[in-house]
Amino acid sequence: MVGETLINRYEILEKVGDGGMALVYRAKDTLLNRIVAVKVLREQFAGDDEFIERFRREAQSAASLSHPNVVNIYDVGHTDSIHFIVMEYVDGQNLSDLIKTKGELSQHFVVSVAMQIATGLAHAHHHGIIHRDIKPHNILITNEGRVKVTDFGIAQAMSSVNLTQTGVVLGSVHYFSPEQARGVNVQAASDLYSLGVVMYEMIVGKQPFRGDTPISIALKQIQETPIPPRQYRPDLHRGLEQLVLQLLAKEPAQRPKSADDVVSILQGIDRELNSAGVEDRDLDNEKTLMLSAVDVQDKEVSGLASVKGKRGKKKSQKPRHKGFIIFLIIAAILAVGGWAFVRLVPKLLFLDDVQVPDIVGLSVEEGRARLQSSDLILSIEREVFDNEVPANHIISQDPMAGRMVKQQREIFVRVSKGAEEVSMPSVVGLSLREARLALTQAGFVLGSETEVYNTDAAPNLVVDQSPQPGEIVAKGTSVDLGVSKGQEAMDFVQLPDFRGQSLAYARDRLYTLGLKEGNFWPEYSTVYAEGQIVEQNPPPGTEVEAGWPIDFVYSQGLPKGTVTVPAEEEEVERWTEQSQWQSVEVTVNVPNGPPQEVVILVIDDFGAREVYRETLEGGSRVVRTVQGRGEGAKLQVYIGARQFLDRYFKD
DSSP states (O other), X not given: OTTOEETTTEEEEEEEEEOSSEEEEEEEETTTTEEEEEEEEOGGGTTOHHHHHHHHHHHHHHTTOOOTTBOOEEEEXXXXXXXXXXXXXXXXXXXXXXXXHHSSOOHHHHHHHHHHHHHHHHHHHHTTOOOSOOOGGGEEEETTSOEEEXXXXXXXXXXXXXXXXXXXSGGGGGGOOHHHHTTOOOOHHHHHHHHHHHHHHHHHSSOSOOOSSHHHHHHXXXXXXXXXXXXXXXXXXXXXXXXXXXXXXSSGGGSOSOHHHHHHHXXXXXXXXXXXXXXXXXSSOTTOOOOOHHHHHHHHHHHHHHHHHXXXXXXXXXXXXXXXXXXXXXXXXXXXXXXXXXXXXXXXXXXXXXXXXXXXXXXXXXXXXXXHHTTOEEEEEXXXXXXXXXXXXXXXXXXXTTOEEETTOEEEEEEEOOOOEEEOOOOTTSXXXXXXXXXXXXXXXXXXXXXXXXXXSOTTBEXXXXXXTTOEEETTOEEEEEEEOTTSOOOEEEOOOOTTSBHHHHHHHHHXXXXXXXXXXXXXXXXXXXXXXXXXXXXXXXXXXXXXXXXEEEEOOSOTTOOOOOTTTSXXXXXXXXGGXXXXXXXXXXXXXXXXXXXXXXXXTTEEEEEEEEEEOTTOEEEEEEEEESTTOEEEEEETTEEEEEEETTO
């Protein structure tokens, strides 16, 4: 794939990873001019529709996560048989390679890495996402030492793959929880068990359970108790060993209650390790001892005294006064340095825990000042348009208010750029259906619809709108419409079944019913004669308002070269109208907060049409099965005037 460009945007530069399910490439996003990682699904899974759907759905769920310890997902897509996920490119190495190189790692390093993994898991669990495949290979460490958890996007998809598929589940069975090995539905506690296995491997240099086959390892996960890590490392902190063994409990209820609890326990262990002065190890050289400033100065003094002594023997005794003065100066410097070391270093090394204040809704300056009063640092993660929050004010924060963190910790915030302002388009003169679609796709929501008598406009046409065309308004503004009722009260008409009727008959009948002609499409048919109606929209029996446009598909007759055979001699292959329809189930989750308008649009052979529009409470869910006609049938979902989905039915 190197050298290819996916969807005219992602230029594949080199292969950087090879897993059981996917291949990972370093690529360039030519649109945003940045380096990204592209994870491409292996070919053997490309034909499994159920797996691909899970792959796509879970990747989109993971894209909702935004946390410094989670790899960001930017895009999900496909070209022909290639399915891929575009994500943040992490310049560093994975934990698996580090363990292979170093073996057992220092306690400080284990605690730091585990704390960051648990923090990322806590963020995911709060959003209802379970990783399901925590292992060293999925833990990336940047060159600056920040931990990034990856592969949230395909973890759920992996649970649907058959255990016999070579190279898929086999690579992860060492980190399976007992409930995963038994095939029971996993929960957040399953991720904590896998974290326990990863911590055990960092401490000891190998996994707690090993075997000749995946099945034997899975049985050990279910039945056997791990050897306590202190049998391998007697110097191991007892609290750290207890946490690992608690994470590896067979029953989920016996493990820590949440990833947040794991973070709190690790923070306590970290303080005790620092207080006890436990030696840390440099990652580049496990045997390197770090010298303090006093050590360096002592070496310099010794060398200086040695040189002066040699010179004194050759010359005279006068330099003794100089040597004594130098000694006094150095002694004074050491005394001051020692005082500073005793008084200041503990304050720098042993930072206190502080409670994160609530800064959501404050301006950036107010939020920064409030964090500084708690000795915390504000870091702007992203700036986004928001109709509810004023510009330069904080929309969200991470960690959340009330959490206990170390002093000098960065608090990541999203900041509002204010409402996005656009010019109000004109929908006057459009039918009500067309106006609704145009406003939704332009990023607005519907306000009131008022029917008015108007002698100059046909029924069901928009004759007025507020805001007026050309006004500069915030994107997402509700738009009120005035709709013509014609010269007299509008009637409702029940549509007859036009299928099988001629075009001429349909047009005459529409006129007598007070309805308008909509769009017409020709189509070959072996069922209906040339000129007969094949399908209509809206369907027969639907009640519509007077003046409503009706769409038709009509027959062009038989395709060229078609030979009809009597049915009693041979079954004739028929092109039925049903074969042209596709259906898909749509699940829409409304974000927590105020009520928002949800709109589902279908764009197909009948043009663009609205199939669902309701204002729903924040946190609610709606599930709808919708149909589209034709190969190019497309689905769009809008929540609160923002487009959340734009995909083809066949994807």
